[in-house]
Amino acid sequence: MRVNEIFYSLQGEGYFTGTPAVFVRFSGCNLSCSFCDTEHTTFTEMSEEDIVREVCAYPAAHVVITGGEPTMQLTASLVDRLHAVGKYVQIETNGTYPLPEGCRVDWITCSPKYRPVVLMHIDELKVVFQTPEQDMSQYDGMEAQVYSLQPCDVNDDRRNAVILKDAVEYCLSHPKWRLSLQTHKIINVR
Numbered sequence: 001m002r003v004n005e006i007f008y009s010l011q012g013e014g015y016f017t018g019t020p021a022v023f024v025r026f027s028g029c030n031l032s033c034s035f036c037d038t039e040h041t042t043f044t045e046m047s048e049e050d051i052v053r054e055v056c057a058y059p060a061a062h063v064v065i066t067g068g069e070p071t072m073q074l075t076a077s078l079v080d081r082l083h084a085v086g087k088y089v090q091i092e093t094n095g096t097y098p099l100p101e102g103c104r105v106d107w108i109t110c111s112p113k114y115r116p117v118v119l120m121h122i123d124e125l126k127v128v129f130q131t132p133e134q135d136m137s138q139y140d141g142m143e144a145q146v147y148s149l150q151p152c153d154v155n156d157d158r159r160n161a162v163i164l165k166d167a168v169e170y171c172l173s174h175p176k177w178r179l180s181l182q183t184h185k186i187i188n189v190r
């Protein structure tokens with residue numbers, strides 16, 4: 001498997017914000033979002049056993065599989081191996097690929113982009129909020145337990161402040177949505 005990085009931090013985003021977690025970032029993506037905040041092209045080849053061994057070097061039970069787009073490489077057997085050592089597996093995905101047959105991820109966070117979502121079931125819908133003009137009605141038919149609105153980080157403090165204010169206003173007037181801050185950037189951890 002092509003692994004960009006494995007690191008230990010706090011889940012910075014969404015429903016599990018603040019939870020200590022081991023991040024497995026797979027390399028490569030089928031999309032190239034203009035705002036993407038992640039370098040995911042470099043990689044080390046690792047076996048499933050290598051990945052589980054490195055994950056187990058950290059004390060947390062929570063594992064976040066991300067990327068890049070992790071569904072391009074994820075296997076049911078990697079998830080089974082993580083479960084076998086007692087881990088809880090969350091995935092961060094753009095939703096454009098199905099999960100592999102028989103893959104029993106514990107929590108699916110889907111952050112749709114400019115391509116249709118093909119997943120039949122998700123736990124959390126995490127929308128990147130850029131402007132009040134964006135079409136939010138496209139998510140009306142998507143069922144989830146949690147609806148998270150995440151202000152887009154555009155690396156311009158004044159613009160970020162406007163996006164944040166607009167996102168807060170959107171949540172207040174559409175209370176199905178809750179604000180998801182990228183808290184790792186605020187507290188300066190990975």
Ligand SMILES: C[S@@+](CC[C@H](N)C(=O)[O-])C[C@H]1O[C@@H](n2cnc3c(N)ncnc32)[C@H](O)[C@@H]1O
Nearest residue numbers: 035036037038067068069092093094111152153
């Ligand atoms: C780097 S992506 C990797 C997983 C997957 N490819 C996806 O897009 O969901 C991880 C999360 O970061 C979010 N994200 C990426 N760039 C962002 C930015 N500039 N501001 C806010 N969220 C961002 C994505 O929407 C996604 O929820």
Ligand SMILES: Nc1nc2[nH]cc(C(=O)O)c2c(=O)[nH]1
Nearest residue numbers: 010011012013066092184190
């Ligand atoms: N701390 C921290 N939390 C995160 N939650 C999702 C992330 C991601 O890049 O998928 C991420 C990340 O890169 N760092």
Ligand code: SF4
Nearest residue numbers: 029031032033036068
């Ligand atoms: S889908 Fe995710 S990883 Fe891929 S470019 Fe977009 S934000 Fe980045």
Ligand SMILES: [Mg+2]
Nearest residue numbers: 037038066190
């Ligand atoms: Mg990130």
